[in-house]
Amino acid sequence: MERNQMRRQLALIRQSFFDQGFLDEQFIQLEELQDDANPNFVEEVVTLYYRDSSRLILNIDQALERNPLDFNKLDNYMHQFKGSSTSIGAKKVKAECTQFREYCKAGNSEGCMRTFQQLKKEYAILKRKLEAYFQQARQAGPLETACRSRN
């Protein structure tokens, strides 16, 4: 009973991710790849993402402290960041990335910095939510949502 409840709760949380625009369909693709052979695939990917992107964020932060800003470099960083964010389906983060790149192209330092702060916020929020989600998922045991039958 408890399990079922937990699972239901989990499903709701997951749904909220989509509804609130934190995640997009790509996340579902990830879930579909999860199977018996890789029961924690989604969590692994997300963990990998956060690990790698934190490094990127650091780089961008440093680059933003320079004066004048090297927009080219920033754009490159952001391209990378966007790539991985897209891969896990981090919708809001991706949107911020796009925005950031626009500012880079326009050479708008102020805009870049502002957007980046926003991006970091979204990034952190999503991280927190996903961490909680995975933790609950582990507690609830294998979820129907998490497991997909092999094609």
Add this chain to the structure above:
Amino acid sequence: MTVEAEIDDPRDQFPIGMRVLAVDDDPTCLFLLEKLLRRCQYHVTTTNQAIKALNLLRENKDQFDLVISDVQMPDMDGFKLLELVGLEMDLPVIMLSINGDTKLVMKGITHGACDYLLKPVRIEELKNIWQHVIRRKKFDSKDRNNCGNQEKLHSGSVEGGPGSAGTLLDQNGKLNKKRKDQDEEEFEEHDENGPDNDDPSNQKKPRVVWSVDLHRKFVAAVNQLGIDKAVPKKILDLMNVEKLTRENVASHLQKYRLYLKRISCVANQQANMVAALGGTDASFLQMSSLNGAGNFQTLNGSGQFHNTAFRSFPPSGMLGRLSTSAGLGIHSLPSSGMTQLGHSQNSGSSTIDQVNFQQVIIPGNHNGSVLQGVPMSLQLDQLQHNKSVTRVRELSTAVDNTTVFPISSGLPDARMTIGSSSNPLLGVTNNTLMLEGAPQGAQTGKVFGNHSSVSFASLNSGLSSPLPDHRRLNDNWSTAQSSGIQSNSFSLNDTFKQATMQPSNLRDNMSTMALQIGCDPCNVSSVSSISTQSQDLRADVQCRTNLISSNAGQVSNNALAQRWDDHDQDGSYHSNVMCSSINSMIPVNGTVGPLGQHLGPKNTIFHTNMDFNSMEQSNFIDPLYMNHNEVNKSTMETSLKLKQGLFMDQRKPQGSFISGNFGSLEDIVSAMAKQEQDKLKLIEGDFGCDPYSLGTCM
């Protein structure tokens, strides 16, 4: 081994188990991609560095069926990797990117990508990527078949005519060069069949193996006399070799003349091709003009040959590759322009190859598509049979031209593509190795008597049609080849022995050798083995060259070898010579140390080599002779570039680069007149670029 067999996936359950190499610097994306590919039931290997990917691919040409790569990577531009893979290995490459801009997609296509996917990649799309593998295989086998048929058809007339000269270079009847190929095949067949055809008066005489040393002597004698005044009797006297008859010399001379003619034809052809291709880049256009001049395409590319050659290797368009090759040859890669050339190569590998091969030589990477830059070297890796073979030949030819003649002017982009054919080149490289062994044998006093060394070469020649697996080659050759390719020293010895045993394959050992040399992994080893085998200095030099070429793109050596194969033993001789020269260069470059550092010593060495080469070249070509100095200069520069290239690109490009330098005298001569300055500029540019590339590569 039949062509059909090659086509089918060994697992027979294709696309299940298709071997994919995934390259992406982003760990998240890479992880996800790997999972997706595994879900499609492919066999996946991943790496986050382009350099590592190239190494993996070069190690074993037959290890992968398909490459998927991200566009934006820190250590190497995805497009560059794409080109290289296309040239050296002739594998289908799929690009991945978040950015789906039309411009980028176009760039991918021109560089030879067979598909361009957007991130995030969906599994449905990945489920269909196997089609590219099948498509390419079919295309290659078709080429090979054509080549094979042509061979059969023309067993007669070889020595003759310009036609054969033209085809000599293109062993593998590339589309454009079908005719040429045919002629070549014809010619090669002829050679294979023994000197008898060449020497009607000496039907019964044992076939003379024109080892590198022998050929070198020959060329020296011809140079001394002047190409116009060189008569067999005088040459014979000058050479002062026992057991060599006037008839042998006469036939060899005839081939040599044809070779020279062919080079100029090829150069012209390449020019035409380039022009036809309509380079998108200015460089490309430049190259076109160069072609007219005489394969100066390489001029543009030489420095860059790495880039160019590799860059474009669009499957459809050799042009792209050509451009690259051209770029390879001479300068720093002109960018897409080069690719253009490469493109032409694909189709007409033979013609273009020749042209490119000069350039290609530089890229050398025989392994395959990479060959582009140095069609010869590039292609070496390519296992593609037909293509490779042709490529190799062309490369060899190109190499010959380039290698022999310091002037790489020819840098035909086409050559570069030649590399792409991969297989041919591979064969070539192998051949080279083999040849080296063979000539060495001669050097050491072993009398191959038989064409054994030739057989190696002939194997290559024979291979010209599809080198796909060494197996295809004649027994000797195949053995030699495969062994050469696979096991460096081992194969060489084997092949070497085999060569001796089997006179029939004569083909031009050079080609074989070239092939051998081409094989990166193999070459290096083989080279060493060869060295051991033959005490000949030359052998060592060659070996080194091979090594270097292996490292750099063995193709170059092979290319050289190949070239000579066409000419029958003569070719091998040249190849050896060239190899030697390359070797000298290579050793320096071999270290792959910081470019700057090496340049110094290399330049010196290069000079030495160059001289040697120039010498050789001048022998061949009168005008070239005059430009000898120029050539040397250009060669030097090219070599320098090569060196840089070497460093810059992984093994293959370097090798090719070297060969590129050697490029045909013809090209150089013509180019020299026009382009001397350009070249110099290019060279300088190259240097500039090289460091950059180096940085990029590294």
